[in-house]
Amino acid sequence: MDSFLQGLAMVFNVQTMLVIVAAAVFGLFVGAIPGLTATMAVALLVPITFYMDATPAIAAIVATSAMAIFAGDIPGTYLNIPGTPASAAYVGESYRLAQKGRARETLGTNLVCSVIGGLFGTLVLVFVSPSLAEMALNFSSFEYFWLALLGLSSSIFIAIGSRVKAFLSLTVGLLLSTVGLDMMSGAPRFTFGVPDLMAGINFIPVMIGMFALNEIMMFYGSRAEARSVPVMAKDSVFAGAPKHVKTYWRNVLRGSSLGTLIGALPGAGADIAAWIAYALGKSRSKEKEKYGTGHIEGIVDASSANNSGISGAWVPALVFGIPGDTITAIVIGVLYMKGMNPGPTIFMNGGGQVYALFTVFFVANLIMLPIGYLAIRASKVFILTPRKLLMPVILSFCIVGAFAINNSITDIWIMLIIGMVAFVLARNDFPMAPAILGLVLGGTLENSFMSSMLKSNGDLLAFFERPISAALGALVILIWLLPSLIRLVRRLRSSPPSSHKPRSS
Amino acid sequence: MRDFLLGLAFVIGGGVVIAVAQTYPTMPTLQFGPSLFPSLIGGGMVIGGLVLALTRVGQLRIAFAGPRAQTPRYDYRGLLISLLPCALIVFYILASEWLGAPLCMAVSMLILMLLRGARPWLSLIVSLVVATAIYLLFSRYLLIPLPEGTLLSQILP
Numbered sequence: 001m002d003s004f005l006q007g008l009a010m011v012f013n014v015q016t017m018l019v020i021v022a023a024a025v026f027g028l029f030v031g032a033i034p035g036l037t038a039t040m041a042v043a044l045l046v047p048i049t050f051y052m053d054a055t056p057a058i059a060a061i062v063a064t065s066a067m068a069i070f071a072g073d074i075p076g077t078y079l080n081i082p083g084t085p086a087s088a089a090y091v092g093e094s095y096r097l098a099q100k101g102r103a104r105e106t107l108g109t110n111l112v113c114s115v116i117g118g119l120f121g122t123l124v125l126v127f128v129s130p131s132l133a134e135m136a137l138n139f140s141s142f143e144y145f146w147l148a149l150l151g152l153s154s155s156i157f158i159a160i161g162s163r164v165k166a167f168l169s170l171t172v173g174l175l176l177s178t179v180g181l182d183m184m185s186g187a188p189r190f191t192f193g194v195p196d197l198m199a200g201i202n203f204i205p206v207m208i209g210m211f212a213l214n215e216i217m218m219f220y221g222s223r224a225e226a227r228s229v230p231v232m233a234k235d236s237v238f239a240g241a242p243k244h245v246k247t248y249w250r251n252v253l254r255g256s257s258l259g260t261l262i263g264a265l266p267g268a269g270a271d272i273a274a275w276i277a278y279a280l281g282k283s284r285s286k287e288k289e290k291y292g293t294g295h296i297e298g299i300v301d302a303s304s305a306n307n308s309g310i311s312g313a314w315v316p317a318l319v320f321g322i323p324g325d326t327i328t329a330i331v332i333g334v335l336y337m338k339g340m341n342p343g344p345t346i347f348m349n350g351g352g353q354v355y356a357l358f359t360v361f362f363v364a365n366l367i368m369l370p371i372g373y374l375a376i377r378a379s380k381v382f383i384l385t386p387r388k389l390l391m392p393v394i395l396s397f398c399i400v401g402a403f404a405i406n407n408s409i410t411d412i413w414i415m416l417i418i419g420m421v422a423f424v425l426a427r428n429d430f431p432m433a434p435a436i437l438g439l440v441l442g443g444t445l446e447n448s449f450m451s452s453m454l455k456s457n458g459d460l461l462a463f464f465e466r467p468i469s470a471a472l473g474a475l476v477i478l479i480w481l482l483p484s485l486i487r488l489v490r491r492l493r494s495s496p497p498s499s500h501k502p503r504s505s
Numbered sequence: 506m507r508d509f510l511l512g513l514a515f516v517i518g519g520g521v522v523i524a525v526a527q528t529y530p531t532m533p534t535l536q537f538g539p540s541l542f543p544s545l546i547g548g549g550m551v552i553g554g555l556v557l558a559l560t561r562v563g564q565l566r567i568a569f570a571g572p573r574a575q576t577p578r579y580d581y582r583g584l585l586i587s588l589l590p591c592a593l594i595v596f597y598i599l600a601s602e603w604l605g606a607p608l609c610m611a612v613s614m615l616i617l618m619l620l621r622g623a624r625p626w627l628s629l630i631v632s633l634v635v636a637t638a639i640y641l642l643f644s645r646y647l648l649i650p651l652p653e654g655t656l657l658s659q660i661l662p
Contacts, residue, residue, distance in 0.1 A: 221587030
């Protein structure tokens, strides 16, 4: 009890609370700029945390990452350009809702779902972290292979429009993921002698090219000032959120639990959690046909999942010192620096510090409500600013954002080329989401496949020998066969048996 | 028509990927190596491209058989204008080392704003203020080494 009170005192003091507010505002700013990610926001914070005590330092990181993930929804809703990769899964739904004059309602629902997801992930972090981390630790390359294939398969089946085009879009993303040095042999692939390509293609410039540059090119190609988001007087931030959360409470719960679970898997972060939650939400929805037209249900699942994924990623980081995502990879370094060595002993020796950490999560997620509310109110600037002034500014941010990843001009070239390819593909109704997912998961797919083949001496049956691997494999095959099975069942149902047909005279 | 051509482009692209992948070394311990995944992806592009092209053959026949007047004119001017942001990115890449990032950004923004009919004085003020703000924010606060440029290196703060 003393440790608990000590932990509360570490958080509820003027210094830590001010740090949380300032970090949330910083996260809001970084997250709302396309190309700047939550990881980048946290990385930029690290030098500042050198001068802080352990609790405010961790509080700053938690508040920044949570707020940045939510803030990514703001440009996504108003401009169809996701601020962070975690918002890319449902950017189409948000933007179409905004076009119907429901931007604030959408962002309000996003905010409430993000807070619920974040709090859910925190509860899991507090109560079930040891057992969940143990399960994630049992995952080997065989399970990761199936998990990656599951995500890629989902991207084709959730895509709107032609599945052939979705598949071709996926191959573009997968091809980009093969650029760089091969993990097993060290042979350079598709690098064309450019040293900057040896480490592979970073997906931030690709994302900026596909979503932002493509959108800018569309705007200049269309000649019209149209496609702006209308402002409705009755559009309120929180008016619709309680109703949506009540209607789709199952989605919130499912998205939050899925996000926490995926976040806890090393290597899979908030962005993958959002994609899979969106796909699962669509497959389980009673109104599948509304997806892609601006349907709030599509947002509820994924926006709960990406914020719960942030908390979930802390589970293996704290319990085993294994980062759940890129943010926790940075966090582990900060924890060591502050003398909080991550691992099972942190719960024994941490004392009030561990309780302070848990409290920080609750406070950082709850503080998102007032700050997020003010941000949504202020985000009207995206509507009021004419696009002829806004689009050139976004282009400048795109150039600087792409450059900022590695301080390399090559990343600007990558953004440019990908943007042009995406422009051609998008004009011909190719979905962009599978390409992004292909790039994100391509490396995991190939590396886990190669590692598994080395372990099993080339025996493909090894992918079905472990129970979790076999179950995931069966699920992937089921997803592939599902459309054909549904078609077959429909055909059987629609054609009545010939023996029952009345004879016409 | 465009889908047919894109399908063919994917077939050719996939073929090139497979051909390039065959030049990668194989690993002595396994019967496959760094060429496996690119070859599979290339194969996928060829098959997907073929399916896309073949499913559009029927539409292509109709398009060629029908009266030419019904075919909508392609907006080549719009396409050219949509490429202007790309040209300005190339301008930034090539000129920023000499002109500096703020000036390149300001020029790019000014051109794009004027192109869409924004008032010249407003465009000039917005592009100068925004370019300076972005430069100061990224290079001074976020410590990202944006090119200062040799032209204005003594003037910038």
